[in-house]
Amino acid sequence: MALSPNTIKPAKGSRKKSKRVGRGNASQKGTYAGRGLKGQKARSGGKSGTRQRGFKASLQKVPKLRGFKSLQAKKETVTLSQLEKYCEPGREITLHYLKLKKVISKPQNGVKIVATGELKKPLIIKGCLASKKAVELIEKAGGKLKF
DSSP states (O other): OOOOTTTOOOOTTSSOOOOOOSSOGGGTSOTTTTSOSSSGGGSTTOOOSSOOOOHHHHHHHSOOOOSOOOSSOOOEEEEHHHHHHHOOTTOEEOHHHHHHTTSOSOGGGOEEEEOOSOOOSOOEEESOEEOHHHHHHHHHTTOEEEO
């Protein structure tokens, strides 16, 4: 059988038939068809379950969000032990180089170097922020920071 628009059928059992309500008492949904007794909601075209509110009432229903979430991306943190592990001594370390070594994932967000671990190699770091302690340890190891 050739595949064409009129021969495409869903897999057996993938589509469930909706229950046809109000088709006699044998269907378990006869007489009132699950709508209860009289009233606007029992009639066809009656109000649906969602209530319509004024703007103020709907605004009061929304929970309060506390605090502030900045849209500015946070800088990625790099430790001194990571620099010791992945970088060659005397090499100029840039954001692009750190991305190449897979130390960071998004260089466009920027990098901050923190003083976790030890650094023994003299590194020239360019275009990265660093904590005071990290700057101290980098300079102690014979390296320098360029901004």
